[in-house]
Amino acid sequence: MRRVILTVVAIASVFATRAKAEDFQGHFRPRPPEMTVENGKFSGPIKDVIEEALHTAGMTISWADVPFARSLKQLQDGDPVLVPRYNRTPDREAFSLFLGPIAVQKRQIRFAVRQGDEHRIKSYADLAALSIGVKRGTAYFDQFDKDKSLHREEAVDDQNLLLPLRAGHQDAAIVVDQIPFENAAKAMGWGGYAWADWKVDIEQGNYYAIAKSGPLAPKAAAIDAALKAMAANGRVKEIYAKYGLDPEHVE
Template sequence: MHLIIAISLILLIFTQSSRADNQPIRVGVDAWVPFRFVTDSEVTGIDHDLWTELSPRIGAQVRYIRCPWKRCLEMMRSGQIDAMSGLAWRASRAEYITYTKPDYFMCSTHFYIRKNEEHRLATAQDLKQLNIGMVRGSAYYSAFDNDSTLNKTQMAQESVLLQLLSAQRIDTYIGTDCQADYELARSPWSDSFIKASFNPGNHLPLYIGLSNRSPWSKQADRISQAIQEIMNGEFPEKIRQKYYQ
């Protein structure tokens, strides 16, 4: 009897482990250049390059699921997708997401404003007088994220924020420099917008996260080890040369 129980437990553990191994990993994506260039036909960018490196190491094909950022997070909570990349760590997200280690990119948070208006945002207190554009569901830094008194205009994507600032429908927008600088430099407003004088001074590491409802969450240690191997190799320098030179 004890032998039968032991064999049953071994088979159960093997089944749960292989259930993830035999399935593609469903990754939620939205457009966030240069990390994710998303079209109807393909996904490219830094995150795609990372998943391309990671896929053979974890023995799984990557299936991209297109969804707005906030919707992607809701799908992580329900287990409709297995993973997301480009995630900042937040305690509220960690309730339903297992974060892998290490981070694969380091960003900083900044506010962007029309040129010659940077004096309007010199301190954190100035934020209370402004209409601030942001991406719905994004995490920037705790003091901002948790301040319900600020006037925040929430949109689905960063690209819309530049248009709103140009049309003077918002006074400033918040973004992470690793993405916002890239997008601004390639936009029609590269000479019209600058970073505000006020700088939150925070660092924002980006992670791959796994839905706690996904069988892939049980593979978090193995995936973390694979990410560490990638980051110890030539990947960081290749990304710098490909996207930031």
Template sequence: MIVRTLLFALPLLWLAPPASAAATSPPAPTLVYAFSRFEPYKTVDADGKPAGPYTELLQELARRSGVQLDIVHCPLQRCLALLERGQADLSIGLRGNDERDRYLDFLDPPFAPATATVVLQRRDDPRPIRRYEDLYAMRVGVVEGASYFQRFDEDRLMRRDAASNARLALRKLAAKRFDVLLINAQQGSQLSRELGARQYRRAELQFPGELPRRIALSRLSPAVQAARPRLSAQLQQMLRDGSVRRILDGHAVQAAQAGSKRSGRSLHSMSTPH
């Protein structure tokens, strides 16, 4: 009986990994995500933690790629500085330009097409804005540190006035601190609904998006550059299996429903540009 028991146990011992091997398996690499609030794409939840579709997309991409994601919550300018020094590894919702391209690289493939930039006015402002040159007579509101499109970013004659975030920029527009506000089309739609859609309207002038949306990588981060092939492959898979679209569309529906409850309007009425 003792011999039979030992013979039965030997295959189990053969299959079991040595305790030292399990203990020495390398931990998953960690990437630092520089998070700056950019509604509706990057938001904070009721506990003040980073949330929103872009954050969820990065968390799912990290999970599939076998990396840990640490989130650093910072104002936009601070986030850019961390990426420039390689103290943060990646971010999302950033647009490339000549200055940023010195220290940022962008992951392929893009995860979404470009989004237009629109011009918001107060609803009671009768001035027509049809051409870029019409903006020269106005105080143009922007978000501090944001990049819009090349012509505007490089225009030294434009009179700009900055706010620290888009929500505050819309409030400053309503308070007549700005004449107009340049803003991402989807961001402007959601925030204006939340703050009172009747206060704002879109000008006739708008600017088509120049660049598709990509995940930004720090050029000075060895960790994210090493993980880049895995991140790219998994992002491609997320696009193929519809995960990216489900994440982005799911949050868009939630935001629209929340906006309709606050404003008392239907979803159909909200889909019409202001």
């Protein structure tokens, strides 16, 4: 009898290990309207799309609120994490496997300044004279990302992007996600910023990523196939439509 019990426990252990091996740790961050965090709960089309793709491929995912700079570091380290809304850049190719894209999005890069300085930035050339707040690890647009002559000050999140601007220690902050920036300003009770005249229109593929050298890499092909199928057959658009959004034009 004891031998039977031990055998049953061993079999259960094997199945538990297999199930656990297919679970992903997803890194979430507030990027409304695509990714929303409220009272510790995660929602949005970015979450729904990948969960459906993983389900199709026989996998599951759990989520945690993680700053993007840390997500980037864990991908570089080969950790078993999945990062959504991940911009594809040449330097990230070395350590990232890109899943998707689920859409190519038309977006705008904006520059936040203090009120009264709206006309201070009218072209790219005007950036040379400014101190500019950037989010650590974020890719903006090619010319800006490669320009080593610019004076950048790194911040880990929108709040820390706003603080030196509010204090007058920084001239501008470059922003690719306008709504989270505005929400952070509202949360700190500061409305003394404005958007500079000049802005940059860009197109970005909306990817997920896992580490190229990590233990999840063998699952990349199955997930990528599921995501591409959802994009091709209109399922991605259906999911975004539930939130009143268009996956190619997200404000």
